[in-house]
Amino acid sequence: MNAVKPTFKWLYLLAIPPILLGIVAFFGWSWWSKETAPPQLDAQSSSTPGKTVQVQIPQGTASQQIGRQLETAGLIRSTQAWKLWTSWLSFNNKQGGFKSGVYRLSPTQSLPEIADQIWNGKVVQLDYTIPEGWSLQQMANYFESIGFFKAEDFLAATRDIPKDQFSWLPDNLPHLEGFLYPDTYKIASDSITPKLIVRQMLKEFERVALPVYQQAQSSTNFSLLEWVTLGSIVEKEAVIAEERPRIAGVFTARLKQGITLGSDPTVEYGLGIKQTQDQPLTYAQVKIPNPYNTYINQGLPPGPIASPGLGSLKAVLNPENTDYLYFVARYDGTHIFSRTLREHNAAIAAVRQQQSR
Incomplete structure (x- = not known):
């Protein structure tokens, strides 16, 4: 078999799209610099190497804005590196996109690792707690205070009675007062909506409280x-x-x-x-x-x-x-x-x- 001459090898190299050459070169520098230099931390961030930073990405945030947010938080060194990486994703027609939500990221992660986490929506699980004896209005005020959504949006969701999913709900309810079970819940930070939380709490009532009533139904007049x-x-x-x-x-x-x-x-x-x-x-x-x-x-x-x-x-x-x-x-x-x-x-x-x- 005849060996390929060196001149032809260079021709093959020149045939590689310039954007890929740029990405390879840039990331070679980016990864090396990230390993040899400490991250630049934002004054508002408490992150230090080895500790995690919680980053919230709102719905509809552009990829370049995400990059600027990550750089400000001290999680990546350069938005240019982020731009090249997102260009590579687009060039390769990678399915999906960056997902909104709350992420827990570390300055010790590489840029591709951070991008992969946000691209695949590996969000933080958030907790919320509804004490026994709270009214719908108290719940609404609480959700607004912790930044989930506006109080009125929650109250509007409680006036939408989902009889199609929960056929056991009494007829002609004006709202769901009393049927949203008080407990501590976990929810993915990218899926927080009033409707979803209402369904989550109704399912818990269905799981915990409803069987108690059904077992005693024959012996109660209520x-x-x-x-x-x-x-x-x-x-x-x-x-x-x-x-x-x-x-x-x-x-x-x-x-x-x-x-x-x-x-x-x-x-x-x-x-x-x-x-x-x-x-x-x-x-x-x-x-x-x-x-x-x-x-x-x-x-x-x-x-x-x-x-x-x-x-x-x-x-x-x-x-x-x-x-x-x-x-x-x-x-x-x-x-x-x-x-x-x-x-x-x-x-x-x-x-x-x-x-x-």
């Missing part, structure tokens, strides 16, 4: 909506877990005897206010008519006033068999329970006297 509604009232009234069955027992007894529930949290919910120790509900506020005012209206309100936890939901199904009909908060988490209105009024006076000291 519909699903009534169960969650009373559970939400117990959740808002009870502070100490041990008192939940007794509080549920008081409300169950009042319902059976046709006595109004007289629950402060229902009045607060209907008026959109929050009473405090220094500013309790006034008699005038308690007399304001609204569908959720259980001082005026007999029976349960139209729907839940918050998202109850499993403890309160179970208490409604297994209430304490009690002859107590009243209770008043001591403001230390406990309550004074009374059998008669006279005892109840005396308990209220005792609590007020103690608070005035």
